Amino acid sequence: MRLAHNMFSLSIYKNYKSRLEETSKAVNNASTGNKLNSAKDNPGRIGKNETLKIQVLTNDAASKDIQDTNSMIQTFDGALQEINNSLNRMKELTVSAGAGSLNDGDKKVIQNEIDSIKAEIDSFANNTEFNGIKLSDSTQSGEATSLLKATVGNMDDESMQIPFFNVSAQNIGVGSLDVNDVGSSLDSIDKATQMISKVRSKYGSIQIRLEGTADYLSNKDLGIQTAQSRIGDADMAEEAMNYSKGQLLVNSSIGLMAQSNNFPKDCLNILANVK
Known part of the structure; x- marks a missing residue:
């Protein structure tokens, strides 16, 4: 087990950032009424x-x-x-x-x-x-x-x-x-x-x-x-659903990161108790 790098916590954080971007995109699409606000949103269309x-x-x-x-x-x-x-x-x-x-x-x-x-x-x-x-x-x-x-x-x-x-x-x-x-x-x-x-x-x-x-x-x-x-127009129902889903996953990720950050400490406590 590696204690220097909490890979599980890093993985959750990466997913957390991705969900934040999706939530932000849903808010932006709903506020502008467009789902193509820049070329990167859908280069092909x-x-x-x-x-x-x-x-x-x-x-x-x-x-x-x-x-x-x-x-x-x-x-x-x-x-x-x-x-x-x-x-x-x-x-x-x-x-x-x-x-x-x-x-x-x-x-x-x-x-x-x-x-x-x-x-x-x-x-x-x-x-x-x-x-x-x-x-x-x-x-x-x-x-x-x-x-x-x-x-x-x-x-x-x-x-x-x-x-x-x-x-x-x-x-x-x-x-x-x-x-x-x-x-x-x-x-x-x-x-x-x-x-x-x-x-x-x-x-x-x-x-x-x-x-x-x-x-x-x-x-x-x-x-x-x-x-x-x-x-090019945003589907308001779809954007609202994406926002709600994103918020749920963001909050879940925050909870998981809080727990995963305790893993190294828990491991050290276990090792400390080994006679």
């Missing part, structure tokens, strides 16, 4: 966990981009609806101007209101904007468009082109209506209404695509978050 975290963040950013783009389209569509309402009122006034019972003064009043509506259409076209991006592109003519690239995903090719039209009164064909030429004026208003309807139809198609993409990203994000949670 830390990389995958971080990759999934990045995917979640990029999906969230893409979803925000989609929401912003959709909000812009909704803003533009609201202004186009008002322009459409203005054209309807303009047509109503033009039809009224064709009544044979109106005198020149009556027609002048109608013309003044039509001119006011033209200015209103131009106001919607020129002043409607979203974060500095204007509804109407004055550099275009007819139904020609300029395009703005909008990101709708987290990959390089996940984007779409947003068209911008010139929806000023002059470009849509109602900039020079004359109540004295009812037939031509009505034809111009109908063409303008058709153009505004085409623009709204294109924006409506874009909104449908944006909403579908947003739903897809939401479902995809949920799946990625679930996978990342399984890898």
Whole structure:
């Protein structure tokens, strides 16, 4: 028997230190909510966990981009609806101007209101904007468009082109209506209404695509978050159990070390009594 080194006590102490580390890890995991707080916790899975975290963040950013783009389209569509309402009122006034019972003064009043509506259409076209991006592109003519690239995903090719039209009164064909030429004026208003309807139809198609993409990203994000949670999030019930088990073993080790430290002394007492 060796009395210089109490190997049994050293073995218990080594186990005691190991249990202390496990208990400390359980407390840390429970407090942070993560079971991968450093690379040494699980070298084989830390990389995958971080990759999934990045995917979640990029999906969230893409979803925000989609929401912003959709909000812009909704803003533009609201202004186009008002322009459409203005054209309807303009047509109503033009039809009224064709009544044979109106005198020149009556027609002048109608013309003044039509001119006011033209200015209103131009106001919607020129002043409607979203974060500095204007509804109407004055550099275009007819139904020609300029395009703005909008990101709708987290990959390089996940984007779409947003068209911008010139929806000023002059470009849509109602900039020079004359109540004295009812037939031509009505034809111009109908063409303008058709153009505004085409623009709204294109924006409506874009909104449908944006909403579908947003739903897809939401479902995809949920799946990625679930996978990342399984890898990196702490199971609170498991951590509580590990802590309780660790505390029990730590306390047991303390008791065992106290007893084992008496072994050399007991041995010496036995040897002292040997005659």
